[in-house]
Amino acid sequence: MAIFAEQIRLAYPTPQDLKDRRWIYVPYDRFTDRTGPLTEQPASATGIVIVESTAKAHRRPYHKKKLVLLISNMRHFALEQAARGCKVIYQFSEESHARALLELQRSLPLPELSMMQPAERELRLDIEAAILDGLKIKLAPDTTWLSTIEDFLSVFGPYKSGRSYVMDRFYRTQRQKTGILMDKGKPRGGKFSFDAENRKPYKGLPLIPQPPVFAPDEVTNEVITLVEQTYPHHFGLISNFNSPVTQQDADLAWAFALEHLLPHFGPYEDAMRDDELQLFHSRLSGLINLGRLLPSQMTADVEAACAEGLIPLASAEGFIRQILGWREFMRHLHQQTDGYRLLAGTVAQEAGSKPSRDVYAGATPSALSASLPLPAAYWGVKSGLHCLDTVVAQVIEEGWSHHITRLMVLSNLATLGGFSPRQLTDWFWFAYVDAYDWVVETNVLGMATYADGGLTATKPYVSGAAYINKMSNFCGHCQYDPKRSTGEGSCPFTALYWTFLERNESVLGNNFRLQMPYTTLRKKSPIELVQLRARAQKAIDELQQLPHLEY
Structure with a gap:
């Protein structure tokens, strides 16, 4: 870090700067001088504090490109503010962000800080704990949002x-x-x-x-x-x-x-x-x-x-x-439900999950009783499903795919197969460059998997092979036939879809948006249902048998 450290060192404050300037903490997800506290006084009267924390980066195996995107933007933002005339304290720390702020405030000493209300629940908890230990910081409304x-x-x-x-x-x-x-x-x-x-x-x-x-x-x-x-x-x-x-x-x-x-x-x-x-x-x-x-x-x-x-x-x-x-909508819902933790008393929880004293432990709703381990295919082990392998390869390469591949390939397969909603949520959290707790937990546990029991969606967003075949060219390059639901060479998505409906009929059977598919399901012959169950179970077994990679 010699190049950046040498450049930002020139913006370090004098003792007089510490006394005379307004000091603002810029968290890891608010790199803007176009709204909020940085707009409220001239740069010549402003000082900013930025913490680059390895503790946060080690909390999950975040995509390497996500870390590069965040840290490089963080460092460039610091340099941009220095060029404007702000004084900058850029702290490299092995501690959490708030703990690093507390240590800085005690050692320099720093006056009371200002910051916008943290977007992430994890940072809010971090700041609240440090305030109890003596951190002096004033929270201002986060004006990057469009609503209150x-x-x-x-x-x-x-x-x-x-x-x-x-x-x-x-x-x-x-x-x-x-x-x-x-x-x-x-x-x-x-x-x-x-x-x-x-x-x-x-x-x-x-x-x-x-x-x-x-x-x-x-x-x-x-x-x-x-x-x-x-x-x-x-x-x-x-x-x-x-x-x-x-x-x-x-x-x-x-x-x-x-x-x-x-x-x-x-x-x-x-x-x-x-x-x-x-x-x-x-x-x-x-x-x-x-x-x-x-x-x-x-x-x-x-x-x-x-x-x-x-x-x-x-x-x-x-x-x-x-x-x-x-x-x-999703960020408000996350805040109102404490990241879905408040659902624990009314929505079924994932099998094997237990109440935790760890305030950072994720919520585990599973209204459809899904709990199977997330397959290794999500880590890049080839499954033979062209749609899944293509999207996962893109995520490994870029840390991104668009919203329909997230919903109708990655989440669709996990929901149909009964794979753990919490594990899928955690995977999205570290695999995507745009994933933070307020967006990933509500989207995946809610809209994507129906784990919240319909809090955010009127029905599960699931489909068989027909939808993927209609909206993509994936099926034309796959070994499986989207027009066949059973037998050799059949696409497992369709069998998984029908057995998903059958398995969850006690929960979903009266859903008004699912009456047409349930009517079709009830007309299927006993022989076809046996064949669909066998094809679906074969697909689940094959996915479960893929060897896992370690991260």
Whole structure:
């Protein structure tokens, strides 16, 4: 770290700076000077503290590219603030973030700090514990969000067990409050959602533009070496790192997506391809969750481009629904349910799980009694399922795949097979560059696996091979036939789907959205049901027998 350490050393404060400046702690996911405490006084009156903690990085086998993305953005943000005129204390620590702050405050000494309310539950707990030990820090509202907890409570009220939380209700209210894509109180185009229009498979046209390249600079190369040496056994590949790590590059990536990707995003947002893994997705969720790109600016840009006719309304609405709807909704739900821990008294828990005194231990709801160990295929051991192997290989390479491959390949298979929702959640948490507790736990334990018993979804998001075949080209390159559900060469997704419904009929049989498939299931002959069960069990056994890798 000699290059970066030498550069940032020049911004270290004098004793007088410690007394005269306002000191702000910038956490590991809020690299912005466009909102919040850093905007409230001139740079010449500002000091910032940043902690690079190996304790946090060692907590899980985080994808190596996630660590590079986060640490390089962290270091570049520190340099950017120094260039503005801020004084910077950049602390390398083997302790937690809050413990490092406490030690700094005692040793320098530092005056009272300010910070935005932490987004992650883990950091909130860390800060709260340090405050009890004497850390002096004032929490300010996190203005990177588009909504407040009061907005959420105005729709649903305080958390109550047994209540259903439907994102669409919250989204409509936020559209009306913000006026985004609204005309005189009415949704532009006559409806709030154009989701039904955004379900086309991609057949090769329009052509997908080549994104800009962000070659690592000397600071990033130093981080890459650090991650290789310090976290050698972590998940994923580190080669070919190509992501924005400066504010300028983050803005360039967004400008490219806005002009070249968003105009075609909507119709193909649910499509999947093995030869065009990104399609028209922006791949900017990691930067949004680090604070590099602000949702307020992004939604304003998309709305303006839509008004100018540069982005079709269906594409604009689909993108804004992800940002203003799902992203905000899920973080509120995580906070209100304490990361789903409050479900323990009303939703069945995963077999073998026990109450833990560890405040960081994850919630273990499993409304459908799923508990099988997550197969080694998720770590890159080839399963023979082309869709699964393709998506996992992409995640190992990039630390990213788009939302439909996450939902309808990775999570679909885990749900159909009865694999542990908690293990799947933890896998997503360390495997994806954009995963933090507030987004991954609610999405995976809720929408993706129905482990929450329907708190966030009116039915499980599951399908057989027909959906994957319709929305992708995966099946055309697979050894299994998506049109066969039993017998030699049949795709196991379909047998897994029917046996999933059969296995969970006591829980799901009266679900109004599943009446058609249950009617079909009940018409199947005893012989066909036996064959479906055998095919599904064979697939589960084969996945369970794959040798595990160690991380």
